[in-house]
Amino acid sequence: MxxxxxxxxxxxxxxxxxxxxxxxxxxxxxxxxxxxxxxxxxxxxxxxxxxxxxxxxxxxxxxxxxxxxxxxxxxxxxxxxxxxxxxxxxxxxxAAAGPVEHPVAHTGLAKLDDVAAMEAWIAGQGDLWVQPKVDGVAVSLVYQDGVLAQAISRGDGRHGQDWTANARRIAAIPATLASGPGRQVLQGELYWRLHGHVQAEAGGVGARGKVAGLLARQTLSAEEGRRIGLFVWDWPDGPAEMAERLGGLRRLGFDSPEFTHAVAHADDIARWREHWYRQPLPFASDGLVIRHGQRPPAERWQAVPPHWAVAWKYPAEQALAAVRAVEFRIGRRGRITPLLHLEPQRLEGRRIARVSVGSLARWRALDIRPGDQVAVRLAGLTIPRLDGVVWQTDERAALAVPDPARHHPLSCWQAQEAGCAGQFHARLVWLSGRQGLALDGIGPGTWQTLQDSGQLRGLLDWLSLDEAQLGALPGFGAQRAATVWRSLQAARQRPFERWLRALGLPSSGNARLAVDWQSLAMRSEADWQAAGASVRQARQLQAFFAHPEVGALRRQLQSTGVAGF
Structure with a gap:
């Protein structure tokens, strides 16, 4: 429903x-x-x-x-x-109520949030049964003397819309039932037929919305009518015992009894829930329904969640999260990536507190500010992904947004330049990382401490630090200072090509690199292309070696005796 x-x-x-x-x-x-x-x-x-x-x-x-x-x-x-x-x-x-009164109220279902809630609900209970919670639109089917007389949308549970004309075009809804004289009411779910659908892998795929949209139209085509299935989940006037009701529905030609099973323990319920979540079904489902076999007479049903049935839903595919802050991270090559800090949410067992917007252009298009509510899901079950903005807060906070024109692959070689702290830090992290000099025990935290202390103005100022200076830094101490100092000194022994990568040398494609700086710096764009670089790569390489800040780094390395410079 x-x-x-x-x-x-x-x-x-x-x-x-x-x-x-x-x-x-x-x-x-x-x-x-x-x-x-x-x-x-x-x-x-x-x-x-x-x-x-x-x-x-x-x-x-x-x-x-x-x-x-x-x-x-x-x-x-x-x-x-x-x-x-x-x-x-x-x-x-x-907005849901319609002009047609249901002969028996649609009760709806309250939901359980976790295993503990499920165990509490079934505690001391017997005569328990489970069904998949089919992801479709709820309907009442009214048969008079075995002939379909009315199909009514759920509406507000008491009154709904008349869907009878479209119901007659849905092949899964029998035009007649071998039920004898009198009135028979069935309650069920109209769903979009899916072949071998695995909910854990494919999610809801918009199946319920497809059915809702078709039934809101005046007419259905024959093909559309064939694609809609029916899952009868209750027979209000049927036999009092569940086993007898299931037998009667089976004799009437419905397949929902095949998906209804008796359970005795919480483990049984959890097992069926996991089974239907991960095994192929002919419909989308969003959880499991637990119900007592016996329930009150139909005339006592009300349009509120009943005490005899409840839903235990599958893990949400998306989480609604409030944005606490927007951070603009600048990479070593000047790329600006907005990062949202969120009110922590749990999604598929993982705690989600941050998510990347991806690009500055996307952030500008979405205009995300603190207080906005965003939709987040997990990509590959591990990486949070921003799906979009669900709604925006009324109060639009002003943000200091970096100017992309000021950040590029050759910007921010000095820590004190305005707006350069982030890109300068990213250069340091790259320099000491596996792709650069691979300095043991030197990570983002170490560089941040050095930056905060004012010890680093240029990218290579750490070469002149001694062990005593490091030991005086907050949180260092003698042992850590000795370890960091040894690692920094080891950088001097790294080969020339590794130093080039650490400094941020652009990709050279298939071009071979010379064994010394002077030979590379003398190459023109044409020389780089002749050596195997693309036009774009040649332009970037020539600009790198010609840049005055890069030249200053080369002279600094020359003075410390690093080979190749």
Missing amino acids: PRRLLRALHGAALALPLLLHCTACLADACPDWSPERAERELHTLATQITRWDSAYHRDGQSLVDDALYDQARARLAAWSRCFPTAARVPDALA
């Missing part, structure tokens, strides 16, 4: 003990806002949620991932508790 409709029932769901296992976003401390700003921020988010709801329920368009929608509503609810006088929690179901 549509997940965002269920989350809209947050008032009732939050009252349940199982939701005491709150998510990271609900656990965040209240923002340090003035009442005026709180009013603006809550209004901004409430307006955004209303826009999402309207597009989804009116046009069948999903403008935001369901997991992000859930987290956004949870965040709005949390902010509303922090600032009750500014609270504006829009009613998502207001």
Whole structure:
């Protein structure tokens, strides 16, 4: 069933003990806002949620991932508790209700957040069953004397839209049932058919939104009707016992009984959840449903999460994260990379506190500021990736953005140059790293201490430091000073080509390098091309050797006796 409709029932769901296992976003401390700003921020988010709801329920368009929608509503609810006088929690179901009354209310489902919540929910319970939580759109099918009479969208759980005309074009919905006289009501999920779909690998692939969009249209084509499947997850007027209901649904021709299994222990439930997450299914699914076999009579059902069924969802594919700060990192060649520092979130078991925007151009296009809410996912299960901005804070903080015109491969050789601290530090880190001089025990922290102490003005000033000077630095001490000094002295013995790379020599392509500086410095662009460099590489190499700061570094190395200079 549509997940965002269920989350809209947050008032009732939050009252349940199982939701005491709150998510990271609900656990965040209240923002340090003035009442005026709180009013603006809550209004901004409430307006955004209303826009999402309207597009989804009116046009069948999903403008935001369901997991992000859930987290956004949870965040709005949390902010509303922090600032009750500014609270504006829009009613998502207001846009969903339709003119047709359900013969039996759609209850929706509350969710469990983790294993502990699942174990607490099933404690002392028997007659437990599990099903995949099919990722589609919920529907009521009403049969009168065995003939399909109505198909009703879930709507607000009490009233929905009339989908009967399109339902007759969906091959998976039987036009007739061998159920005898009287009325029969089925509740289920219309889903987009997928062949061998593995949720852990492919995610939701927009399957639910595809069905929602098609059913929002006036007509379906025959091919579209064939691509929509039906998963019947309840038979409100069916037999009281689950085993009998499943047998009856199987005789009526439905395949959902094949995906419904009795369980006795938490381990059984966890095993089925993992199985359906990682094994091929004919539909997208976003979790597992745990239910009691017996439930109250249908006339007592209400459009709120019931006590006899609950959802345990799969790990979220995306996390909603608030931006704490925007840092602009400058690499040794002058590339500016914006880095977002986030309110920490957990995603697939990993703690996410930072994410790269990728490029200055992308940051400018997205205009991300502290307080904005962004969507983050894991690329390859390890590296955080920014998917985009979910919504922007009302207050746009001013940021000191580096000028890309001032940063390039031949800029920032001196620490004291304005705006050069980051690029100068990156040059030092490159110089001592594996691709450069490979100096043991010399990393970013060591260079930062030397920079902060004022000991380094130029890139090679560390060559003149002695052990006593190092020992006087904060956090060093005699032993560390001795180790660092020995490593720095070892740099003098590194071969000429390794020194060239450490200084930042541009790529020379297929061009052979001479064994001394003078021979390389005398080459023209044409000479470099004749030696095997591309036109671009030749231009960069000639500019490198001709640059006055590079020449000064060469003279500094000459004076210390490094071979080749």
